[in-house]
Amino acid sequence: MALLTFCSSAQEKLLSPAEFLGYEPGDRFTLHQRTMDYFNHVAKVMPNAKVFPYGETYEGRRLFYLVITSEENFMKLEQIRVDNLRRTGLQEGRPSPEKTAIVWLSYNVHGNEASSMEASMLTLYDLARPDNQRSKAWLKNTVVIIDPCINPDARDRYASFYNQYGNMPPNSRADAFEHREPWPGGRTNHYFFDLNRDWAWTTQIESQQRIKVYNQWLPHVHVDFHEQGFNNPYYFAPAAEPMHEVISPWQREFQVMIGKNNAKHFDEKGWLYFTKEVFDLFYPSYGDTYPTYSGAIGMTYEQAGGGMGGLSITTQTGDPLTLKDRITHHYTSGLSTIEISSKHADQLVDEFEKYFRENNNNPAAEYKTYVIKASNHPDRLRQLTAWMDAHAIRYGHPASSKTSRGYNYQTQSVTPLNIQTDDIIVNVYQPKSRFITTVFEPTSDLSDSLTYDITAWNLLYAYNLDAAALTERINVGKPWQHKEPAAVVASKPYAYIFRYQGLEDVMFLSALMQSDVKVRAAKRTFAVDGQTFSPGSLIVTRTNNESLYNFDELVVSLAKEMKRPIYTASTGFVEQGKDLGSGDLNYIKAPEIAVLFGEQTSSSSGEIWHFFEQQIHYPVTLIGTDYFADVDLRRYDVLIVPDGSYKLFDDVMLERLSNWVSNGGRLILISNALNSFVDKKWFDLRRYASDEEKHRAELLEKEQQEKEGFPRYDEMERKMVSENIPGAIYKVPLDNSHPLAFGMRDTYYTLKTEEERFAFLGDGWNVAYFEDQVKPVQGFAGFKANVAIANSLLFGVEPKGEGRVVYLVDNPLFRSFWENGKMIFSNAVFMVGQ
Numbered sequence: 001m002a003l004l005t006f007c008s009s010a011q012e013k014l015l016s017p018a019e020f021l022g023y024e025p026g027d028r029f030t031l032h033q034r035t036m037d038y039f040n041h042v043a044k045v046m047p048n049a050k051v052f053p054y055g056e057t058y059e060g061r062r063l064f065y066l067v068i069t070s071e072e073n074f075m076k077l078e079q080i081r082v083d084n085l086r087r088t089g090l091q092e093g094r095p096s097p098e099k100t101a102i103v104w105l106s107y108n109v110h111g112n113e114a115s116s117m118e119a120s121m122l123t124l125y126d127l128a129r130p131d132n133q134r135s136k137a138w139l140k141n142t143v144v145i146i147d148p149c150i151n152p153d154a155r156d157r158y159a160s161f162y163n164q165y166g167n168m169p170p171n172s173r174a175d176a177f178e179h180r181e182p183w184p185g186g187r188t189n190h191y192f193f194d195l196n197r198d199w200a201w202t203t204q205i206e207s208q209q210r211i212k213v214y215n216q217w218l219p220h221v222h223v224d225f226h227e228q229g230f231n232n233p234y235y236f237a238p239a240a241e242p243m244h245e246v247i248s249p250w251q252r253e254f255q256v257m258i259g260k261n262n263a264k265h266f267d268e269k270g271w272l273y274f275t276k277e278v279f280d281l282f283y284p285s286y287g288d289t290y291p292t293y294s295g296a297i298g299m300t301y302e303q304a305g306g307g308m309g310g311l312s313i314t315t316q317t318g319d320p321l322t323l324k325d326r327i328t329h330h331y332t333s334g335l336s337t338i339e340i341s342s343k344h345a346d347q348l349v350d351e352f353e354k355y356f357r358e359n360n361n362n363p364a365a366e367y368k369t370y371v372i373k374a375s376n377h378p379d380r381l382r383q384l385t386a387w388m389d390a391h392a393i394r395y396g397h398p399a400s401s402k403t404s405r406g407y408n409y410q411t412q413s414v415t416p417l418n419i420q421t422d423d424i425i426v427n428v429y430q431p432k433s434r435f436i437t438t439v440f441e442p443t444s445d446l447s448d449s450l451t452y453d454i455t456a457w458n459l460l461y462a463y464n465l466d467a468a469a470l471t472e473r474i475n476v477g478k479p480w481q482h483k484e485p486a487a488v489v490a491s492k493p494y495a496y497i498f499r500y501q502g503l504e505d506v507m508f509l510s511a512l513m514q515s516d517v518k519v520r521a522a523k524r525t526f527a528v529d530g531q532t533f534s535p536g537s538l539i540v541t542r543t544n545n546e547s548l549y550n551f552d553e554l555v556v557s558l559a560k561e562m563k564r565p566i567y568t569a570s571t572g573f574v575e576q577g578k579d580l581g582s583g584d585l586n587y588i589k590a591p592e593i594a595v596l597f598g599e600q601t602s603s604s605s606g607e608i609w610h611f612f613e614q615q616i617h618y619p620v621t622l623i624g625t626d627y628f629a630d631v632d633l634r635r636y637d638v639l640i641v642p643d644g645s646y647k648l649f650d651d652v653m654l655e656r657l658s659n660w661v662s663n664g665g666r667l668i669l670i671s672n673a674l675n676s677f678v679d680k681k682w683f684d685l686r687r688y689a690s691d692e693e694k695h696r697a698e699l700l701e702k703e704q705q706e707k708e709g710f711p712r713y714d715e716m717e718r719k720m721v722s723e724n725i726p727g728a729i730y731k732v733p734l735d736n737s738h739p740l741a742f743g744m745r746d747t748y749y750t751l752k753t754e755e756e757r758f759a760f761l762g763d764g765w766n767v768a769y770f771e772d773q774v775k776p777v778q779g780f781a782g783f784k785a786n787v788a789i790a791n792s793l794l795f796g797v798e799p800k801g802e803g804r805v806v807y808l809v810d811n812p813l814f815r816s817f818w819e820n821g822k823m824i825f826s827n828a829v830f831m832v833g834q
């Protein structure tokens, strides 16, 4: 007996998912931990598989991927990885002549598209089974990387819900509670971010940690497994138009080859599928495009199911769709992808190498060099270079200064340009060439206006930089050197002064407030001790802070820790502007902040939550829409109403809020939240400023309709597009003398995703607005939408009694990557109405 036990543990047998879990895959939803246990089991038992942990989620779940290949390849796995990077040029040296395909399968980026993590276990088992000659043959020339769950927090949120409420046996009626996930649903991560929109911006820790390991491998094929509405057939490559023009002919070609191979397997079973529709390759931050712009054949596969799928649901044809079906389809397409990749491994590797050879030596992009001026704020440059580092983008200073011409991002025109030796040069003669082009190019050629997502995202506008795109090649001559401004600290000054120009300064303000340091903000420009300071500059006087233990040390060490340049004033008597003791300097009371949260808010409430908690580290109270009416608002200084579709703002509530604002409250309304407050007697927000204006708009629309005539039925979709702004960048004037725009430039680039129009405020400040002629500087917008938003409000402030209402028509925290928007939002919270 003892001997038997000894034998079984020494030669542990590979178990199937069913044997390991104790139930057939598809009988129930497996939690993330159990899936991880299974992957560890396979890695432990098999000599040719290994688990690589790569981090943790916000809720503390482990992130990991598993690598499996032939035993022979497994022995030289590191060699294969390094050889691959040598083919890209990211690593020095010559690769060995051996050609091994690398296929990366990513599952469950959307947590409630729940079949794919289950499918990952079956796929792994199939690859690991020693008696499986078919997969053994594939692994001879193929390395397979499996990330069973990109988004475990969301996957467990969904699975826990279903496991709690699912009928036993499952109820297939869509009406059943088990098919209706509660808010916020299981799609997004802890902070409600869509991780399939975050690959390029990497605002979330899951993406940050994954991008790091992804770029250490750079696979040749990447599949992102999804689910869609439960009535749809399966979707696989080739993708739909628009496809970005940087996509190579080979990438297009191999998508078709993969698609045909998948089709062969699906045809055998008679399963329905579609290709070339809906899922395009344009926006660079998806799990298909990011890999594509990094040399892979990047693809999305979509099974029917999603959050309503449950264990079984009745589809429109009356047939059941079961979790088992869904798993089987994803399992089949995954293996089919490995099969075809293995079959063409040599060609895959050759073409991969060619892609990078073109990138490094002969990029096709029109713009060869991006120049980012050294005169930009040092914090912005540091942020942008850190972002480039994360994506293995190379940059540096030019060897010498020179003059050139280029597309100027501030004027949107081609102008002469003096390139200085301290400017930053990013040219496209490098491995990440095509990715750089998709993110920085001034215009993107959109082959089809019907895209799945936003049509512009340029980071140079997001950061609002002085930058230019050149058709000329300029090389990097020396590595980038960040200049940290020197801190000169006089001992025991009359006051400390800090510039207020970006998010780091907001973070610093947050830290000061939480250390109980009392801070004032300048309303106007002033000069003291030979230095000039802009509106918004933070002033910390000795007076009012005497009671703090070690006041000077506290302020100075905080500033140094957060890399804030310290200025001091030896006197309150200024050379220009108002004296430091003047009542004209606003004391900034640390606000008590409430954020509306729950059912009626959209996922953008998560962006706000993330902003305070993870970015500026300032406490907020999230208040559910279901009990908001019972909350005593007098405890709060600021109430933020995120994008959402609200039922709670009836007349009683609007009047209550109006009174709260009049008594000193600051109400911040974002995007769709404005619709609950427009044309109501308690607020100044109007759709049209007057009946006349409304009448004119209606006439204009009628005129347009008459010009166009009746649309054909098959043109309906396109006609709708003319009314849409799917996401484009507009340039607007910004009144930076107003606290809402403190620390910013006098123009602002807004990422517009809303077509709603609102009139200029009659009794308030129109801090940013659309002028007469409206056209995006980048991206697509329907011509009717452009007409509709002409002469309308973007950001405004309505003074009301002691308080303020801040209207933000576009969500400035959209996906948390629009750096400039964060400043508008911060000002709304900390500067307006103080």
Ligand SMILES: [Zn+2]
Pocket: 110, 113, 196, 225, 226, 227
């Ligand atoms: Zn999805």
